[in-house]
Amino acid sequence: MLEKIIEILSEYTEADKEHITAESSLAADLELSSLDIMSVVLAFEEEFGIEIPDQVIKDFTTVGDLAEYLETK
């Protein structure tokens, strides 16, 4: 799961996969704006065939938070 998330994030941000870890901060390390995060989440929804409610997304701070949520789905 984490690998797939890193792959999507790497494609969106053009950051090297090696530099993205579970601890990477979406805002500080990957420099994603709140609107970017929404776009990335849409990519995850399409990839994994699930729906992530908007009110859950605001709690995502790191890549690990995203992975943890997706693993429970």
Place this chain on the structure above:
Amino acid sequence: MQNRPYDLYALPKIGSLKDMLIQKKTDRPCGVAFAFSKGRDGIAEKTYQDVYEEVCALGTWMYRQGMKEKHIAVIGENSYEWLLCFFAAVIGGNVAVPIDKELPTEEIAELLHKADVQVVFASETYGNVVSGTDCMVYSMGDMEQFLAEGRQYIEAGDRTFLDYSIDSRKLCCIMFTSGTSGKSKGVMLSHRNIVEDINGSCQLVVLGGSTVSVLPFHHAFGLIVGVFMVYHYGFTIFLNKSLKTVQKDMQAVSPQVMFLVPLFVETFHRQIWAAAKKEGRDRMLKRLMKISDFLLSFGIDIRKKIFASVLRAFGGNLEYIICGGAPLGVQYIREFRSFGIEILNGYGTTECAPCAAVNRNHFYRDGTVGVAVPNISVKVSNDGEVLVKGPIVMQGYYQDREATDQVLKDGWYATGDLGTIDADGFITLTGRKKNLIILSNGENVSPEALEADFLQNPAVKEVLVYEQDRLIAAQIYPDMEYMKEKGLQEQLQEYFEGLQRKVNYNRPIYRQVGKIILRDTEFPKNTSKKILRYGINYAEREDKC
């Protein structure tokens, strides 16, 4: 049309929001006012006739429930039901209190208390965040039932809501804005404030087609300009329900105009160039922009043809972006113009209901926020602050005389912004007088509120929060005695990263601290021992945590 002064647009003026609904249902009863996705059930449409009829039904139902002269909060995602609640509440003489759904539950409860809210209309998703308050809570999910009952009352002859006449000086809504003290202030807007802002904005800017509404309705810009102004012009407003689907919605609806904060423009810019780079056509795109700009200087416009692929991402019909809420870099305005989309930068604050100035369709100046709306006066004080006077200026801050007196003097509203006005009336903003951090998404973040949270931890001796490179940064002077006592002196980085996560917990993303900087000396202070917020040499910051 050349870029020079021209006459104001002459849309019929409205006297109230009720007047606006009646005008539209009379002139264009079958015109589509709102459209929105119903998931798998396709797209729902509401005509001007539907809107008026349903506002009357809901308003009559509200009266029957005893909702007269009440303070009624509305909380939830942008939706048609949200708008019905707002319209029905204020047209019936109640005071609407739009609430930011993303705030922590405790803060929402605090705002409801502060605004003396007695009734709350919450969307199904956000009903739980207000369930613990003393307010009477209704779910927007039961809207069909409210409307059915309201219609029955009207059919039985109840005309109390229909016949209610609004005094335009009456308080219409209380909209919260972040204050410098870290506490939100309730901006009191009268019916007159709002309609005068709609009338004035419509005289400066002409709209020519539909829009996709993406800004939150609890913001004055998203509601009054992004919805009411378009409604008054009589074009369809597609209600976007999630920022995840903004571009999908734009491609489906093909809007002619969008009302955005800079965050959207900046993100669209990045996405355009990322896509071009991925497809190996970024250099070609830059060349085409130069060629197109050159031809355009001779009046030859081939932009729709050569930038068709870029424009398709926005639906293919987008001509204007009305941008406000935060400063926008001139480079974005010029780039989007090259593509064939004119960004009309504007200026306002919630206290000005909200639009005080905007660039016009055919009279604009890059780097400025445009000219003042025609029914107000704007001047610059001796110390460089922009002052606004006129019917759009708020009544004051709700139950906060001290804060009101600080900004309202002899009818002039002191905006806290520094600026200049040129001979043609174009206003240029040069900085903020206030401490507030204005992020590129238009959100105001109070540094004091974040600093207060950090200071609750004994390991933080001093802290200063500010914006740096589009992120909220917190510079901390740790209490090394405490850290040594706890045996944590070798783990400063981990410790404060943990504190950063704790402070960020439950905050909307835009309010989260993105960077921690540790310093090994005290902050410079003034004679009253207060940290010199603007005296910090940011170039001397310590390493990022």
